[in-house]
Amino acid sequence: MNWEMNPGRRKFLQSLGCCVTIELIPNINFAYQPKVKQLAAAPAEVPLVLEFGPATEVWAYNGQVPGPLLRYQQGDTLRIELENLLEEPTTIHWHGLRVPVTMDGVPVVSQPAVPPGEKFRYEFVLEDAGTFWYHPHVSSSKQVGKGLRGVLIVDEKVPPEVNRDVLWVLDDWRLNQEAQIVPFSGNRHDASHNGRMGNVVTVNGNIGEEFTVYPGERMRLRLVNVSNARTFSLQFKPIIPWLIALDGHPVTPRKIDDEQVVLGAGQRADLIVDIPESPSESLPVIDHSFGSEFAYELMHLVFDSTQTYSSSVSAPAKLPANPVPAPNLHQAIKHKMVFEGGAMGGLSGAILNGTYLNMRELVERDKFWALNGMVPDDVLTDPPILTLKRGQSYIFELINRTAFEHPIHLHGHSVFVISANELPVEFPMIRDTILIAPNEKQEIAFVADNPGIWMFHCHVLEHQETGMTSMIAVI
DSSP states (O other): OOGGGOTTHHHHHHTTTSOOOOOOOOOOOOOOOOSSEEEEEEEEEEOSSOTTSOOEEEEEETTBSSOOOEEEETTOEEEEEEEEOSSSOBOOEEETOOOOGGGSOOBTTTBOOBOTTOEEEEEEEOOSOEEEEEEOOSSHHHHHHTTOOEEEEEEOSSOOOOSEEEEEEEEEEOBOTTSOBOOOOOOHHHHHTTOOOOSEEEETTBOOOEEEEOTTOEEEEEEEEOOSSOOEEEEOTTSOOEEEEETTEEEEEEEOSSOOEEEOTTOEEEEEEEOOSSOOSOOEEEEOTTOGGGOEEEEEEEEOTTSOOOOOOSOOOOOOOOOOOOOOTTTOEEEEEEEEESTTSOOOEEEETTEEEEHHHHHHTTOOEEETTEEOSOTTTSOOSEEEOTTOEEEEEEEEOSSSOEEEEETTOOEEEEEETTEEEEEEEEESEEEEOTTOEEEEEEEOOSOEEEEEEESSHHHHTTTOEEEEEEO
8 A cells, every 4th residue: 555645544544553643744953063973873763654653663863764964054074973883884975965985985986884883984075055965875775765864954155045944855665564664675576667665755754744834934945855766746836936956056046837846866956935925725735756646745834823924026046056067068078878677678688797698687686777788796896887087078868768767876976967858958957866767868968077986876776776877987
């Protein structure tokens, strides 16, 4: 049963043997961090489904799901000490941040994985402002899926004028009738289809149905998709929000009217949401993850008139640009990146360890996806698929020849999205995770300015672990 698709999901919650009391989604504390922040990755129990219901056994940073919000100002130095209290190695990858390769959290390539009982210190300058997140890069589908994820906000030196800065961490979980996480057992169906989809959707770690808003207020709403595989497609009507940033990087503010805010796994969006001065009985936020037929109400905005504001009608100012180098498109070197495989994909075979294997032979090895006709044996030790010259501009043509969408993530760099299906993009954007639909082609451009060996992979984590991943060297 998919709780998020079922308007009567309370009935399912009642089947867990507890009464239903849905609390308002809490605001997250935005206090700035001390000079050195301690993060302990450890088993924990959290009231994931209901405040007074059965606790769910998770893995968490500092006992919290999502993990502690880390907040800094642009130009600050992040200093985080990770303590591993799990029974297996782990790391932290700082998703979307342009960090030195030694701080990127990819085991073997960036750092040794942190053994149980050991610590590792991350330290780097925060060059870019925006909304980012952090998670492990060891056994990613399991460790992230069990709760190890958190958000990192880097504030602009001059932030936009708003009444409130609000964070919604969007996630889904696959739970059984006892509200426990269904084991991770190498599900081949998940891996070869659209990944591990959950049957419970949470916002800020809670199944919440109401969020308090104040008449006339202007909110900055930060949306972060930390799920293993789900693409959220949110609609705010009758409110029409302004889009001001994607994956942490500013865009020219524009109203989102008939569009949905689409976020693949790993992607983020910052919105400016103007709440009407006159209270309304219906201000729903609808998620169309699986199309209109299965749309459901993710959140209901509830008015509290104890505070009122004069609503703004002006367009928000564009956020200051981050110092991402612009590629020279005339001198850029182009590479094709062809993603193939999966169920209904028509891939006949690919090269593994220098030997061509047919699809049946690949499946026997739990390999379902290929990039440029190749499947990694161990992406951490295989040679990079490409070696790029430092300082050179490049264009990657991303071609999706599969039956599923893929959020493609490049470590260590931010990229300019320049075209989709041979047409220039309507709205210029800089991203670190690019969602490509089935049979779609997109072009991204960037300057290979960050030396090191960087992961390039699908952020549907089950796809990443079964073939849709590689390494790219910048020297």
